[in-house]
Amino acid sequence: MHRRRTTSRGTSPAMKISHQPLRLLIVHITLPSWADICPNLCEALQNFFSLACSLMGPNRMSLFSLYTVQNQHECVLPFVQVRGNFVRLQACISELRMLQVEGCHRPHHTSLPLAVEDGLQQFKQYSSHLATNAARPCTSLEITVLTSRPGKEVVKELEEGLKDINLLSVRRLQVVEVIKGIQEHTDSPSPIEEPSNDESSILEADIVLETLDNDVVSMEVFFKAWLHNSETDQENIHLFLTPQSLSPSRAEANPICLKCDLQERFLSPSLLPGTADGTSRVDDPKGDISSLYHMASPSSDPPYKLQVIKALRSGGICESLTYGLPFILRPTSCWQLDWDELETNQQHFHALCHCLLKRDWLLLARGEPLIPRHNQNLPACSFCVITPSQSLTLLVKLVATRELMLPGFFPLLSEDPPEDSLKIIESTLDSLELGLTYNPLQVGSHLYSHLSSTHAKPQGRLYTTSWASRGLRKGGQLQTNRARATVVPLPVAPAPGRALKKSTASKASSGTFELPSDSEEEYPSQT
Structure with a gap:
């Protein structure tokens, strides 16, 4: 297997929120655990795609493909656009649900590597098509293998089956073992022996192994x-x-600048149709930190700057003065920085979190607006409060300034309320369930069902021909009369002794790859 250069920083392409990697999901089906996994997986995929297909703003997920591996590998869904394509993805999920009823067989030991290899060929074919048509190239692919077999066995199988395959365009190859709630049904052989330290480091460089609980919420989060x-x-x-109030000589002698990455804490309701905040525009430059996610700035733009103005006691700000979405700051993982600089930056970040918690402090910072370079007008700046946490992160929230404040009078509470009212309210409060913390994963708003219902029903020959025919079964096996493929997958070139793989791949993936758009226009396949 060609190793990806995990120690070099000059080989990875720039990845922006508007240019995400293509994603290939391979569902590794084994009996009898599939009956336990299938309902949760399908519901999680249904919920996830109802959200992903509806999101406005920069494209967070461009193309998606799905394979299943039973007694052989099969491309259930070729690479398709995610945004606005919920009906087609929903039909693909229906295919997975049908597999639960029909049953399956133990996968052949070559089927899983073949699914990876065939998906990689489709990716190369699609990228080649874009290159010849002067479109934006697809530079990387992320592959996720979902399995109920022991993950280390699957990693071994992939390492052996892909040792002669060039995986330089695979940004991430991940094996996810579904573990909770199915152990009693597992009929796989005993776990393999722990690899040596040297072997572990090699496998981790190429294949990431994770575990996942067999429940809907855990799969959604994944x-x-x-x-x-x-x-x-x-x-x-x-x-x-470094405070700007210091003299220039002192500031230059002790400059402290932490380089951070920004992460959303949750999705803005303004990005979804029909929600409470759905009327707000998502393409307006706000001039504050939230602009980083509301628009895709060119890669030449400098990082957003936050200048700490002063420190505050943890109780020194009223929550009513904060607004907008909260964001998470974490030490950067930018591949263009030297390893030493990355390590020093993370250590300084860690020390800042520790000191702020120890002192019980917050930080007040001024943000530099994101404005076009040709704009000579002096822009208004925004301010935010930075709060430490027990993890290696900082919470950032925008705070109001004088110009935004409205007058208000808030009378203080008197010493004691009337006794009758006090008894009534005390009794009412005693009847409430008392929880220690708020867990958003236990609170649902029916958003998934709302979004699913807003998508249009299948229209036109694309859906009636492509997906209605997939429901036809004969003798418990899938029919081969699939819809015509727009793009034929590249032939899988067999290595010595791998003639069986070539014939299997050709049979399993025939007529399944098509151009990821709603167009029926054909173009010649490239060989």
């Missing part, structure tokens, strides 16, 4: 990680700690 900004080309924030 898929939602695909919506995060994947840019690693440049840090997002420069946090200047």
